[in-house]
Amino acid sequence: MARIVVLTPNPAIDVTYRVAEQRLGETVRVADVSRRPGGKGLNVVAVLRLLGSPAVALQPLGGAPGRWMAESLLAAGTEVVVVDAPGDTRTTVAVVDDRTHPTLYSEPGEALPGATWRALADAVAQHCEAGGFLVLSGSVPPATAAEHVRHLVVAAHGVGARVLVDTSGDALLAAADAGADIVKPNEAEALEATGTGAIDAAAAALIARGAGTVVISRGDAGLCAIGADGDAFVQPAVPDVSGNPTGAGDAATAGLIAALLRGGDIAEALRWASVVGAAAVLSPVAGDIDPADLRPLADRLPTGARPTFPATEPTFPPAPVPVDLANSGAVRKP
Template sequence: MTAVQRVVAVTPNPAVDVTYRVAEQRLGETVRVQEVIRRPGGKGVNVARVLAALGVPVVALQPVGGPTGDLVSAGLAQLGVEAVLVPSPVETRTTVAVVDDLSHPTLLSEPGGHQPPAVWDRLVAAVARLAVPRGWVVVSGSLPPGTPDGRMHDLVAAARDAGSRVLVDSSGPALLAAASAGVDVLGPNAAEALEATGTTGLDAAAEALLDAGAGTVVVSRGGDGLTAWTADRSRLDQPAVPGVTGNPTGAGDAATAGLVAALGRGATPADALREAAVTGAAAVLAPVAGEVDPDVLAGLADRLPTSGAPPLPTTPRTR
């Protein structure tokens, strides 16, 4: 397998992720928080942190502004993740996850503020500067409210003009804009794929996204695993690792990181899906989004309900 070229993980709408651990989530009552964790967040930031843990060269790119933007900047430096920050007059948003060991986490996600055109121009220029031939640019998460659809097209075009391949994990009009821009891989979850295309089945949704211009569509189905549809309309189904419980927040981002790491090494689509499933499962075992323990990957791979585990990374890991 080839060495992985640099990945640029773009978060158009970053956040400070706050995780509240409680004994039990109870709506309408005063609930005491047992533990508070604050980390730089947003889907692209989570992808960057997991790639760094896997030993993949990665740079996290995002606009930041205000005191919460300072927290994102300081947090990435503390975590040892290389970052390029585009200054913005818009305050970076906050998201809150309320977690217990009894039910699915409750997520409270601020929408973020509208970024002015100058910030978008600097973000696109940074993609053009940082993207490398045979590398990957991953654009993950929502776009700030009021963002013109053409901005997603600009990000994809800048990456492809630099010789990078592009994966976009977004939703709504941004997902369709990425497809029409000729993105190499679209990575929505099942609900996002159905909502963006107005279809009632995943096969139809994937067909619509491929027809719109996407090269490959990889849909995350949570505990049911992942499914990929390629340009020739082949379908690949990958079940999830069985018996994994914990905090699923950010598991899809970790799966995206595993997928890109595998594709960057030249893995087959089937092997890349298996690695994505394993990396996503590892994230469920972590206490907060954007973390995986590389030491658990081999054991999880052995539990995959497929004929053979993926060739996992052997590159030196960075923390």
């Protein structure tokens, strides 16, 4: 299977504080703290691995937080490529209780200098391969220019890889302008970026700019895909699935890519995306699915055809032993 490289351009350490009750303007005792490497691209990598499609996690990381993040990913068995970034890797903090919706504090991250963007493009060219995919997923750092996104797309195309971009705003438009093979915003992101009021108009605007196919996720309304050739596909969601929707869109991206690399067409890929996204909703943690849920969910899919998942559980290489990144070449750098 051709290689998948997933670039998370603005990674973060996700910190979750569990409290008895969220109260503004007061001192609140934290009952429990968890920390994990975060970012939409890393959710995609984790789900791809569970689907039996291991991917390379590429990201700019800086400072002690960046070293901790790389070590954590490596210890979990993820193949990691690090580009050195100035400053410390950012943090996001979620405050959760059992009473109300979580409160999220998200740092913007450090702007990346031109040298770091060039190093990222070089890493894309080095680690992508013909027939594979570059997936650019998540927010971009402050001051990201259209040319930064374009160079990443051009680098992947230069070695024969396809490009899927799941981002928003100006970066989404830049990806379309650069000729990304697939752009995958959600409905709100597609409408906001294009300034349109309907999905078909948003898709048409992105295709007119140069995108090959536009896939739009619509939550429990499912997904749709519109190609530059005018073909359109609508895929309903798996009905009656409830749970944690955080990361479901990232899981859908993983399902889409996994199906395409197995030779499926866009209709089959949408079915995979729908089922894998639904499996993620059943998990309390973003970036996680239980492969045993896939076939039962596929049987409930409201469509004439069912996605074909592997007959056996995927097998993975053993996780490497954690290392001291400061004194080891275990984490590859371009």
